[in-house]
Amino acid sequence: MYRPKIVENLGEDEWIYAGHPACHGCGAALGLRHLLKTIGKNSILVVPAGCTSIIAGTMNAATFNIPFIHTAFGAAAAVASGVAEALSRRGRDDINVVVWAGDGGTYDIGLASLSGAAERGHNILFVLDDNEAYMNTGIQRSGGTPRGAWTTTTITGKKEEKKDIMKIVLSHHVPYAATASVAYPLDFNRKVKKALGIKGFKFIHLMAPCPPGWRFETHMTIEIARRAVLSGAWILMEYENGRMRLNPPSSNMLDKRRIPLEEYLMMQGRFKHVKEELLEELKRDVELRWSEIKEILEKQGKR
Numbered sequence: 352m353y354r355p356k357i358v359e360n361l362g363e364d365e366w367i368y369a370g371h372p373a374c375h376g377c378g379a380a381l382g383l384r385h386l387l388k389t390i391g392k393n394s395i396l397v398v399p400a401g402c403t404s405i406i407a408g409t410m411n412a413a414t415f416n417i418p419f420i421h422t423a424f425g426a427a428a429a430v431a432s433g434v435a436e437a438l439s440r441r442g443r444d445d446i447n448v449v450v451w452a453g454d455g456g457t458y459d460i461g462l463a464s465l466s467g468a469a470e471r472g473h474n475i476l477f478v479l480d481d482n483e484a485y486m487n488t489g490i491q492r493s494g495g496t497p498r499g500a501w502t503t504t505t506i507t508g509k510k511e512e513k514k515d516i517m518k519i520v521l522s523h524h525v526p527y528a529a530t531a532s533v534a535y536p537l538d539f540n541r542k543v544k545k546a547l548g549i550k551g552f553k554f555i556h557l558m559a560p561c562p563p564g565w566r567f568e569t570h571m572t573i574e575i576a577r578r579a580v581l582s583g584a585w586i587l588m589e590y591e592n593g594r595m596r597l598n599p600p601s602s603n604m605l606d607k608r609r610i611p612l613e614e615y616l617m618m619q620g621r622f623k624h625v626k627e628e629l630l631e632e633l634k635r636d637v638e639l640r641w642s643e644i645k646e647i648l649e650k651q652g653k654r
Contacts, residue, residue, distance in 0.1 A: 361388045361540055371414040373406045376569030378559030378576065379480050380406060381533045383451065386478060389543040392417055394447040395434055399427040399456035402487045403480070425460040427452050428468035431475045439474070447547055450477040454495030455485045458514050469523035469552045476546050476553045479516065482561035490564045498636065499629050501566075501621040508624060512636065520554045521590060528554040529589035534576035538587060538598055545589075558585050566620020578615040583607075583637050586644065595647050605645060612637060 366387035373380035379402055387394075395418045398404065404421060408414040422430045427450045435448045452461055457479045468475060484502050485491040492502040494514040501508055520528050527549045531539035539557065546553035560576050562569045579585035580600060587598040597605070612634050616622040625633070 361385065361536070364388065364391075366392065366416045368414050368416065371406050371408060373402070374561075374563055374569070376562040376572040377402075377406070378482060378533045378561060378572050379403060379453075381536075381572065382478075382480055382539070382557050382559045385533075385536045385539055386449070386451065386543060387415070387417065389540050390417075390447045390449055390476075390547065393445055394418075394449055395420065397422060397427050397431040397434065397448065397450045399450075399452050399461055400424040400487075401453035401456055402482070403451055403453070405487060424456055426464055427456055427461055428464040428475070428477060431477075432464075432468045432471065432473040435474045448475045450475060451480055452477065453486075454479065454481050454483060454493045457481075458494035458516055462519075466519075466523065469520060469525050469554070472525075472551045474550055474552070476543070476555065478543075479554070479556045480559050481556060482559050482564060483513075484561070484564050486561050486564040499622060499625050499633055501624060502564075508629070517554075517556060517590075521593065523552070524593065525554060526551045527589070527591055528556075530556045530558075530585070530587055532558045532576050532580055532585060532587065533560070534558075534573050534580060535587065542589060564621070566623075567618055571618065575615070575618055578610065578618065581610045582612045582615040583609040583641060584612060584615055586640070588644075594651055595644070597644070597648075605641070605648075607641075 367384050396415060397420045399422045406414055407419060420430060431448050431450045438446050457465060481495055483496050485493050490502050491504045492509050496502060496509050497513045498511060499508045517528060527546050529542045531542055542555055546555060558576055558579060560572050562572060567575060580587060583604055587601040589596050589598060613630060
């Protein structure tokens with residue numbers, strides 16, 4: 352089993368203040384902390400409506416120590432595009448423009464502006480903070496909610512599969528796209544740094560478990576995110592100019608050296624209702640995804 356061998360100092364500077372109003376164990380807050388440490392003070396963060404609108408605090412108790420723009424739910428990529436173009440006109444190529452959007456602001460309500468920004472190739476980094484439902488408004492299902500998961504609008508489990516947002520983004524021929532997890536912050540840090548060094552539209556899909564929405568104890572956030580990867584349900588990868596590369600520990604799992612999927616799912620109350628038949632279907636979904644990845648890698652190897 353893969354174990355990180357190097358502990359890297361991500362820096363002493365903090366751009367997110369302690370005492371912010373995120374829930375205990377919030378995966379989004381963990382991801383934001385690592386993101387901001389990586390992008391640094393010469394950055395502008397653009398955030399649509401969602402949990403981070405609350406985490407950001409109020410005017411007299413702001414959470415972030417960098418410029419921050421609140422936008423309407425569907426407009427984050429469009430606003431960021433405008434900011435990037437304005438900075439370019441002024442010759443300011445030293446400022447990072449970063450979108451931090453939830454699943455609703457990416458898969459669903461924000462998909463049109465995301466597509467437009469990606470197709471036009473604006474020089475922004477779009478980070479999808481994926482907690483797999485509309486958590487801020489009461490845990491309603493989204494296009495990013497996985498099949499079988501309980502939400503307040505899918506009380507017997509969602510019937511549809513999770514939308515494949517990576518395929519949608521890659522169809523725009525972006526120069527860089529990757530997945531990441533709050534359980535592997537050094538991998539996330541490396542991918543953010545790489546993305547910032549590439550001109551054009553970049554996309555990082557970050558898994559960020561939500562204790563109240565996923566129904567688990569607040570101290571289990573990192574362990575659940577880790578098991579998602581080790582079970583193969585969440586795959587760490589990156590695409591550079593359309594070519595896929597798997598990242599550790601996912602790169603060691605092509606031969607199925609994974610923990611059982613139920614060791615990930617059954618830690619969460621949102622999957623407690625899942626019976627054997629559905630569990631087997633969910634396992635088949637995972638295996639199908641891995642089969643697709645093997646096929647892609649084999650085709651790349653033949654080129």
